[in-house]
Amino acid sequence: MLGLLRELGELKRIRSAAHQGSIAQRLFAAAWSALVAGQSPMAVMRATTAAALAATRLGDIDRTVLAELAIPPADAEAILDRALREATAELPDFSLGMPEPLTTGTPPRFATLLARQPRAGVTCPGRPRLLLEPPEDHAEHCLMVAVYGVLLAPVYGARPAPVFLASLAHHLHNALIPDSGFAGEVLLGEHLEPAFARATEHAMAELPAPLAEAVRQARTILPDAGTAEGRAFHAADTLDRVLQIEQHLRAGKASMGYVLNDMALVHEGPVKDFQDQLLAAVGLAA
Structure with a gap:
């Protein structure tokens, strides 16, 4: 599953001309x-996870774009379904057809x-902060943990819907509190938990x-x-945090031979x- 998780993580960095912000x-x-509009967490989970998985293959080509290209609805759904099936080809126990789009406001x-x-x-008490540009934001992190959590839930025998909802909501405090990382949290000391709760x-x-x-x-x-759902969440959260850093390190190690060949x-x-x-003539062949 690690390769698929890496591909999903790239949705934090995929953008297109018609939209503000990344896909994630x-x-x-x-x-x-959709949740505020009254749709159930299960329905939102299914639609969001399917959209993220399809986007690993299609990027920002979604139903709206396919409709604007005058592709017949049945053909558009077939394209989305193929993208979803290709993305989950190595997950034999994962069954999720392409749901209807969410009703949003x-x-x-x-x-x-x-x-x-x-x-x-990356922050640690007593050490300088390590910043890798461009930084992810908290919306992107929470979305990715939610999708990872759904995919990891069967591994731990967890119910995916509460894992998804908890993951979406696990950084609500950062809407008000700027993220100072581990080092800043240590300095807040006894005030940390009450501040986060408020x-x-x-x-x-x-x-x-x-x-x-x-x-x-x-x-x-x-x-x-201590619970199956807790394990699925913490697995998703840990993997996203580490893979976010790995993405920067992996890109920095890429060779011209790998890119060209x-x-x-x-x-x-x-x-x-x-x-x-x-390329041979100018000395760029690998």
């Missing part, structure tokens, strides 16, 4: 918007703020009462790994011979 950022906003204010709140980078409630006040109660119930899995940057086509001769 917009999926986070759409999920919260205006997301809660905290969702917008989390999309503007950068993650702290900031979380500040965000929760934006939700309809039934949804707020569902979020509170889901968040009971967050403090430890394995990734076929200059790929097969009518002018391939000319392109190969050009």
Whole structure:
């Protein structure tokens, strides 16, 4: 599953001309918007996870784009379904058809703020901060943990819906509190937990009462790994944090041979011979 998790993580960095923000950022906003509009966490989980998986193959080509290209609806659904099946080909126990799109409206204010709140980078008490640009934001992180959590839930025998909802909501406090990382949290000392609790409630006040109660119930899995759902969440959270850093390190280690040969940057086509001769002539062949 690790390769698929890496591909999903790239949704934090895929953007397109017609939209503000990354795919992950917009999926986070759409999920919260649908929840506030009254759709069930299970329905939102299925649609969000399927959209993220399909996007690993299609990028920002979604139903809206396919419709604008005058592709017949049945053909558009077939394209989306093929993308989803290809993305999950190595997950034989994972069955999720392409659900209907979510009914969305205006997301809660905290969702917008989390999309503007950068993650702290790597911090440790007594050591300089390690920042890797561009930083991810909290919306992207929470969305990715939610999708990872759904995929990892069967590994731990966990119920995926509460894992998904808790993951979406596990950084509500950062809508109000800037992320200072581990080093800053240590300095807050005894004030840390009360401050986080007050900031979380500040965000929760934006939700309809039934949804707020569902979020509170889901968040009971967050403090430890004593339940199956807690283990699925913490596995997802840990993997996303580490893979986010690995992405930067992996890109920095990529060689020209890998890019040209394995990734076929200059790929097969009518002018391939000319392109190969050009690269050899200027000293860029690998």
